[in-house]
Amino acid sequence: MKFKLALMAAVLSVGSAASAQTKWDLPAAYPATNFHSENLVQFANDVDKASGGKLKITVHANASLFKAPEIKRAVQGGQAQAGEILLVNFQNESQLFGADGLPFLADSYDSAMKLYQAQKPLLEKKLGEQGMSLLYAVAWPPQGIYAKKQLNAAADLKGVKWRAYSPATARIAELVGAQPVTIQASELSQALATGVVESYMSSGSTGVDSKTYEHLKFFFDTQAWLPKNAVIVNKAAFDALDAATKQAVLKAAADAEVRGWAASKRVNTASLDTLKANGMAIVTPSPALKSDMKKVGDVMLKEWLDKAGPEGQAMVDAYRK
Ligand code: PCA
Numbered sequence: 420m421k422f423k424l425a426l427m428a429a430v431l432s433v434g435s436a437a438s439a440q441t442k443w444d445l446p447a448a449y450p451a452t453n454f455h456s457e458n459l460v461q462f463a464n465d466v467d468k469a470s471g472g473k474l475k476i477t478v479h480a481n482a483s484l485f486k487a488p489e490i491k492r493a494v495q496g497g498q499a500q501a502g503e504i505l506l507v508n509f510q511n512e513s514q515l516f517g518a519d520g521l522p523f524l525a526d527s528y529d530s531a532m533k534l535y536q537a538q539k540p541l542l543e544k545k546l547g548e549q550g551m552s553l554l555y556a557v558a559w560p561p562q563g564i565y566a567k568k569q570l571n572a573a574a575d576l577k578g579v580k581w582r583a584y585s586p587a588t589a590r591i592a593e594l595v596g597a598q599p600v601t602i603q604a605s606e607l608s609q610a611l612a613t614g615v616v617e618s619y620m621s622s623g624s625t626g627v628d629s630k631t632y633e634h635l636k637f638f639f640d641t642q643a644w645l646p647k648n649a650v651i652v653n654k655a656a657f658d659a660l661d662a663a664t665k666q667a668v669l670k671a672a673a674d675a676e677v678r679g680w681a682a683s684k685r686v687n688t689a690s691l692d693t694l695k696a697n698g699m700a701i702v703t704p705s706p707a708l709k710s711d712m713k714k715v716g717d718v719m720l721k722e723w724l725d726k727a728g729p730e731g732q733a734m735v736d737a738y739r740k
Contacts, residue, residue: 448487469667514727522716557679560687561642573711582619623690
């Protein structure tokens with residue numbers, strides 16, 4: 420009897436040590452209904468299950484905890500243990516973050532995946548130096564041009580109020596003579612409603628999220644690039660987990676990456692259908708518009724290579740091999 424009680428006490432104390440719970444915040448910048456955010460919630464649920472409830476991750480969608488450009492620093496500083504960032508937002512910090520925002524360098528899901536594989540070791544190195552690790556990354560659907568009117572060539576964008584979400588999308592505006600205003604996705608529908616912007620490049624997914632069809636009637640399906648969201652983790656927070664929980668996080672991340680790319684492809688088709696159903700014209704770009712945008716891409720790749728140096732060149736070579 421005595422032995423039994425002692426055993427029970429031992430079991431109970433092991434039980435309570437094992438159930439010590441860690442809580443992480445994971446800020447994200449896109450609406451809860453966006454496929455990236457839904458994928459994050461499933462990632463968090465998978466981690467919860469696989470860790471036996473030891474690691475609880477709360478996803479804060481729609482820039483509710485930190486604004487998009489602040490998430491990376493929050494994870495680096497440990498104000499958030501993990502976060503989802505749009506890599507191209509950080510191109511000014513390191514060119515390699517902007518590789519997937521260069522028009523027509525990688526303009527399909529297959530080439531975007533290939534570019535990701537070439538970019539990944541450099542991302543891991545850079546994030547590692549900053550005290551963070553990459554958990555997974557998922558591409559947005561291909562980027563096209565939203566506009567009020569028919570665009571026959573890039574010259575039709577002259578003087579147009581253009582929403583940029585990154586240094587590269589602002590550079591595109593400069594190159595076509597549009598007026599760039601940087602606005603993150605969480606403020607996009609308001610900017611459209613108030614007329615602060617009247618054109619932009621993004622995915623069908625963001626067009627649906629922001630109900631762009633209420634303001635603009637054309638989407639030119641240029642399929643120019645597929646920027647990626649990356650889910651990153653503070654290294655000290657990750658290192659503090661026990662081995663089994665670490666494993667649970669890595670496994671859930673690998674699953675989320677596969678699931679996310681598949682979801683992106685589905686959402687690409689579905690969102691263009693939704694835009695159409697809401698009265699928007701989905702237009703195949705004219706040869707002139709296409710070649711104008713290709714020229715923009717050529718200029719930007721050259722500028723990028725100049726800034727990125729040998730490391731950037733090696734990455735592009737690895738991608739093109
Ligand atoms: N949507 C995000 C980034 C790329 C995309 O497709 C945005 O427009 O902010």
